[in-house]
Amino acid sequence: MTAMETNVHGQLEIGGMSTDELTAAYGTPLMVYDEEMIREKARSFREAFIESGLEFQVAYASKAFMCKEMVRLAEEENLSLDVVSGGELYTALQAGFPAGRIHFHGNNKSEEELVMALEAEIGCFVVDSFLELELLHDLAKEREQQVNILLRVTPGVEAHTHDYIMTGQDDSKFGFGISTGQADRAMQIALCKPYYTVLGIHSHIGSQIFELDGFQQAITVLSDFLQGVRIECDVVLPVLNIGGGFGVRYTEEDKPLPISDYIKAITDSVKESFGENGYPLPEVWIEPGRSIVAEAGTTLYKVGSKKIIPDVRTYVSVDGGMTDNLRPALYGAKYHAVLANRPNEECTELVSIAGKCCESGDMLIWDLMLPPVNFGDTLAVFSTGAYGYSMANNYNRIPRPAVVFVKDGESRVVIERESYADLVRLDR
């Protein structure tokens, strides 16, 4: 479930370093990534595809966690990169990521963002709306630049997940609906535009998905759609991108499948659905974010206070909260945690973990069993590697934590801790 193990001294360890050493060196709150675990996840996706025999690209969805070092790691692991904003694109380019392996998403890419991506000669634009279809082509034409595109479509599949992170249903802000005929119309327009090379279609049904049926249903719909395009327009498109969304374990209630199972189900479905239509097997692209980084991340906090309300609840407050992990407040997301400095002690106390923001909703974990907690203890919250730092904020002018990568007993800072001076840097 976690990136953390106990060493021979009974201390908790991440990537061969004790959490005591880490907090002594870098302070708290601290986000610690087990680098090897990130690499293993990336490799599992690629290996499962190699096994399938299909052509593929695994693009890391950088929104889950991005910094220059993470981009370099993605490059080293032969991943492509999914970016959704000028800022993510800029970070990727600053880190020297090969532009040809960058895919640009977003339901409202600005003209400046599109030009930036055209100038960088990125690998593919995932076009999301009729306006973008025109705007991007006008810009490409002005520059006399041929661009690769995928059309983002919504297959009308409802994934079993939180409403806020479900994206494949008809009523969605993203993409062209297949059932409404918009996808057909967008495809006809795109295929007539000389500066577009239409590679295929993209669909992302949602995030933190545990069942396979949503992916399988989507693939059937997408394959039938492409078959329709072949019949109507006499064109075979070579790429099917089915997005990300593979579930991870936050608490023991979560039972994700092994990565290889997701990929086998997807590639089997592709072989079956496209095979039935007699359609040449497409190259399959995916965009995992959470499943590459979530479980590799652990956040270490110091306990600063404790409030016991007899017969009601014990609040244990830590030195971070919704500023470094918004997910509990935003989605009611659940996490598991232990006392990092006393991991083997018996858990006899039922507590709730509060953040330090001036807001009652700033609770990280409700009802957690821990050993009796004292001032100065270190709390380790597991599986915080995805959508934690990337959604971090400065509410209450709390600086963002430092982020370190740990591997083979050695640690390195990949994002510095924000300082108070950083907080006023843009103030006038």
Ligand code: LLP
């Ligand atoms: N591709 C597209 C087009 C996406 O919209 C997303 C996520 C992904 C790939 C990556 O999905 P993943 O493999 O990470 O599930 N902030 C939310 C998650 C929002 C996901 C948005 N899109 C959370 O903390 O749960």
